Amino acid sequence: MAEMNEITLHQVFESMNCGIIVMDRAGRIQWVNPQARGILKPSGRLCPGEAIGTHLPLTGRLVERCLKTGEPQLDKHLQGKHVDIVVHVTCMKASGKITGAVCSLDKIERFEEAASQLDSVKRLNRQLTAIVDNSSDGIWVCDGNGTVITVNKSSERLNGVKAEEVIGKHVSIMEDKGLVDHNVTPEVIRTGRKISALQYIKRTGKYVLMTATPVFDENGDISMVVSNGRDMTRLNAINEELEQIRMKAQKLEDRLAEIDMLQLKDQDIVAENDKMVQILRVAFKLAKMDASNILILGESGAGKGMLAKFIHKNGNRSKKAFIQINCAALPETLLEAELFGYEGGAFTGARQKGKAGLLELAHGGVLFLDEIGDMPISVQAKLLKYLDDHMVMRVGGTQARMIDCLIVAATNHDLEAKAKEKTFREDLYYRLNSFIIHIPPLRERPEDILKLANSFLKKYNAKYNLDRRLSYRTLEFLRSHPFEGNVRELQNLIRRLVVMGEPDASPATARDDYGEPLPAATAPPPVQYGLDPAQGLTAQLEAVEREILRRAFARFPSTRQMAAQLEVSQPTIVRKLKKYGLAGKDT
Numbered sequence: 001m002a003e004m005n006e007i008t009l010h011q012v013f014e015s016m017n018c019g020i021i022v023m024d025r026a027g028r029i030q031w032v033n034p035q036a037r038g039i040l041k042p043s044g045r046l047c048p049g050e051a052i053g054t055h056l057p058l059t060g061r062l063v064e065r066c067l068k069t070g071e072p073q074l075d076k077h078l079q080g081k082h083v084d085i086v087v088h089v090t091c092m093k094a095s096g097k098i099t100g101a102v103c104s105l106d107k108i109e110r111f112e113e114a115a116s117q118l119d120s121v122k123r124l125n126r127q128l129t130a131i132v133d134n135s136s137d138g139i140w141v142c143d144g145n146g147t148v149i150t151v152n153k154s155s156e157r158l159n160g161v162k163a164e165e166v167i168g169k170h171v172s173i174m175e176d177k178g179l180v181d182h183n184v185t186p187e188v189i190r191t192g193r194k195i196s197a198l199q200y201i202k203r204t205g206k207y208v209l210m211t212a213t214p215v216f217d218e219n220g221d222i223s224m225v226v227s228n229g230r231d232m233t234r235l236n237a238i239n240e241e242l243e244q245i246r247m248k249a250q251k252l253e254d255r256l257a258e259i260d261m262l263q264l265k266d267q268d269i270v271a272e273n274d275k276m277v278q279i280l281r282v283a284f285k286l287a288k289m290d291a292s293n294i295l296i297l298g299e300s301g302a303g304k305g306m307l308a309k310f311i312h313k314n315g316n317r318s319k320k321a322f323i324q325i326n327c328a329a330l331p332e333t334l335l336e337a338e339l340f341g342y343e344g345g346a347f348t349g350a351r352q353k354g355k356a357g358l359l360e361l362a363h364g365g366v367l368f369l370d371e372i373g374d375m376p377i378s379v380q381a382k383l384l385k386y387l388d389d390h391m392v393m394r395v396g397g398t399q400a401r402m403i404d405c406l407i408v409a410a411t412n413h414d415l416e417a418k419a420k421e422k423t424f425r426e427d428l429y430y431r432l433n434s435f436i437i438h439i440p441p442l443r444e445r446p447e448d449i450l451k452l453a454n455s456f457l458k459k460y461n462a463k464y465n466l467d468r469r470l471s472y473r474t475l476e477f478l479r480s481h482p483f484e485g486n487v488r489e490l491q492n493l494i495r496r497l498v499v500m501g502e503p504d505a506s507p508a509t510a511r512d513d514y515g516e517p518l519p520a521a522t523a524p525p526p527v528q529y530g531l532d533p534a535q536g537l538t539a540q541l542e543a544v545e546r547e548i549l550r551r552a553f554a555r556f557p558s559t560r561q562m563a564a565q566l567e568v569s570q571p572t573i574v575r576k577l578k579k580y581g582l583a584g585k586d587t
Ligand SMILES: Nc1ncnc2c1ncn2[C@@H]1O[C@H](COP(=O)(O)OP(=O)(O)OP(=O)(O)O)[C@@H](O)[C@H]1O
Pocket: 268, 269, 270, 271, 298, 299, 300, 301, 302, 303, 304, 305, 306, 307, 370, 410, 412, 452, 455, 487, 488, 491
């Protein structure tokens, strides 16, 4: 205290950072500190000694007002010719009376500098507030003790709280109020680690993924915990929407497949049976995928070759070759030479120039290996090598060539059983069975029989330039008897019926074309004229006429032939067929 008493007012004023001028009751300068002299120097005023007892025009009016009213004049900007300052003028009082004034002043630049710093801080603050407030994620900021400092708008929405409810309170208030099932901030403060957890917000029923991150100060202490909350409810909804879109896309894909299938109807393949339709669908997809090593299984004549052609036709190799070889038809060495080709002089009887193998010829296209179950083991080994590296070396050759062809194989053997009993290479079997298609025999798909019969009828009528129809008897036979043969037998039967005409080519005489002879065709059922004595003559006559027409309709392939048989004109036949609902035949 004693030391303090020794400090004079002089010393205080002279050490101050701003200019100080003391005036008496009349506003005359009594004392000036060096800083005030420095600030006002450019104006040429306040030279040491000169100024005392004079008025300072620049501050004159402010000093006058202050002395008159006793009101302090603060933060006044005064601009002279040579100086630009900010001034505060306050009164000195003694016993309640104004005794003089003190004027503190500073250069405007110092204020401007501070103000501009303040401006940029304010701008930064505004930007940060805008970022935090406009973030779609919820943001909570707590201090190092867990006291809530900031809560943004999204967080208010997510948590169903108002910022003022929680700011200044400890973050545990959320748990205490039962608003959230658990809070990670205290744990972050305890462990100093970033923590993420799924939170259930009871008030809003939302699931929020919270990530709380510690912010450390220069001493390594946690100064803040910034928690980011993402609304998973929305993400879940988006996921569900995505799932629905996926399902829609799947439906569209299925629809496209349906359209593709409709296009298939234009192709020569018959598939009424559900399994067969499914098989075509799969084959179609495989073709579009350019899938190789497809194995088609099925009894002889079930349609394996036809399916292989279908795959070729519907794939992107359709413009390239489709080459077929029956592996059971050639002896071992010949088959090898056929498949892989040979160089000139490779063996006795070999062509001078050598020959390209079927694999080479099928480059870019499809090679169909029919009856692969009968392929000799040595050739199987070579085929396996090709499937592994796609390189083909001609017999007797020294240079392998890269060949790209899609392999489709078929067999009526149980290849798996053959692999087990070592009559077929197991490794080749596994290489070939990437995609297996099993075609059921025709007897297991009776829905296809009549459709196939009609399709073959059309084909052979066109081929032999005939106009045959299947008789009622044949149709009835095919409809009502199990057909033991496969598609090839049915095809042969229809060809025979078309070529030979009926009745000689009836199914009953077609036994050569079947594995087993066909049972005798059933006789057409006795005519039921539907005579009803209770009806009038016209109705009864019409019943008889309808039955005659129905039989003729089943028997003759064209209305012209019906007309000739029944000895009426063709238009009459057409008209009557329409009348009795039998229309549909050519006119
Ligand atoms: N679904 C079908 N639609 C139309 N024609 C078919 C159908 N299935 C088979 N065919 C025809 O039947 C005949 C026999 O079929 P394919 O030669 O494909 O049988 P496969 O199973 O390969 O016989 P194999 O084992 O004796 O070689 C062919 O003329 C084929 O075009």
